[in-house]
Amino acid sequence: MLEKLFKLKEHNTNVKTEVVAGVTTFLTMAYIIFVNPSLLKMAGMDYGAVFVATCLAAAIGSLIMGLWANYPIALAPGMGLNAFFTFTVVLELGYSWQSALGAVFFSGVIFTVLSIFKVREWIINSIPLSLRLGIAAGIGLFLAMIALKSAGIVVDSPATLVTLGDLSDPKVLLAILGFFIIVSLSYRRVLGSVMIGILVVTVLSMVLGLNELQGIMSAPPSLAPTFMQMDLAGAMEVGMLSIIFAFLFVDLFDTSGTLVAVAQQGKLLDENKRLPRLGRALMSDSTATMAGAALGTSTTTSYIESTAGISAGGRTGLTAVVVAALFLLSLFFSPLAGSVPAYATAGALFYVAVLMTSGLAEVDWTDLTEAAPVFVAAIAMPLTFSIANGIAFGFITYAGIKLMSGRRDDVSVSVLVLAALFVLKFMFLQG
Secondary structure (H helix, E strand, O other), X not given: OHHHHHOOOOOOOOXXXXXXXXXXXXXXXXXXXXXXXXXXXXXXXXXXXXXXXXXXXXXXXXXXXXHHHOOOOOEEEOOOHHHHHHHHHHHHOOOOHHHHHHHHXXXXXXXXXXXXXXXXXXXXXXXXXXXXXXXXXXXXXXXXXXXXXXXXXXXXXOOOEEEEOOOOOHHHHHHHHHHHHHHHHHHOOOOOHHHHXXXXXXXXXXXXXXXXXXXXXOOOXXXXXXXXXXXXXXXXXXXXXXXXXXXXXXXXXXXXXXXXXXXXXXXXXXXXXXXXXXXXXXXXXXXXXXXXXXXXXXXXXXXXXXXXXXXXOOOOHHHHHHHHXXXXXXXXXXXXXXXXXXXXXXXXXXXXXXXXXXXXHHOOOOXXXXXXXXXXXXXXXXXXXXXXXXXXXXXXXXXXXXXHOOOHHXXXXXXXXXXXXXXXXXXXXXX
């Protein structure tokens, strides 16, 4: 049955290799079951329900990708967009988390439509690489700001907006230690380095009496507080359009980047250097996003950590199915997840931020018409606490500078249209 489903021999693999690859991928991304509930809890959502939604969304997305698209790609709620969901959409703009879930659902619907009509490729190809790098880096800096805030390293200041926190606070020191552990273990290629860092800080916190163990295993919490609670009508307000676009835009690039990375590392491209079953892979991602919104979590997307499983030999969807099974098993560890304090996940957030900003090395800094928009897009996200604003500023800056510099040929029609729409948005729909 497994041979018929996944064509193991055709991909030069076997069940044992695929299982090992699945476990490897899961261990590199399992931190999301701790981080995602802690972030969405700040938006007013029930921690236990979000924990269950996170595990189920990851399992459903990975199952669809494995069984339908037959790719060793795992899915889970995406980092960056969960922070945008909480800190920008809910806490800053004042929308309810139910409306935010509605926006996530609609972004998934649009993603599905774009995939069906093969518009996705046109959109991706028409957006300059420099802008894509700037947006990814900006999300990284956005996560870094949230991590520093969660750790207590950066606090608010009436005089300077932000200032240094109390570095003598044990919680701050533990957060810093967690980051050091994660980076050191990652450098040494230790499997599950992020999860190890989170758990070490959590245990030390309990030893020092700063936190209490709520248990390790139990029946899964109720999903009722978030299940089908999305407000679709609230998500259709005019002011939510840019938010839906931000969810969609980032998911598009996350998925595309992950598919390219996995295909190259796993040598999954066909003789024409194209990815077979691309449509199914994209539909798997968009379906997972809609399912995740219905369950009660932010955008579910393909994880670049899937390349860890590829490195371990994973070549088929069986790898993703193993990941799905492990996420379902994780449902019974909700007390352990609930014992993890926010400062224990801060190091993980900051580590992911480092990875996301690394793309800045690929920017041509000698060309100011490329470098300036990248910098604007990247710096605007943490300083305005909004991924949507960073994307908008990036497009407007890119189009404006290129046109004024006599580089009209560098600007595609889609970039001009999007820049114009963003200008109109700031003129008439600010806030």
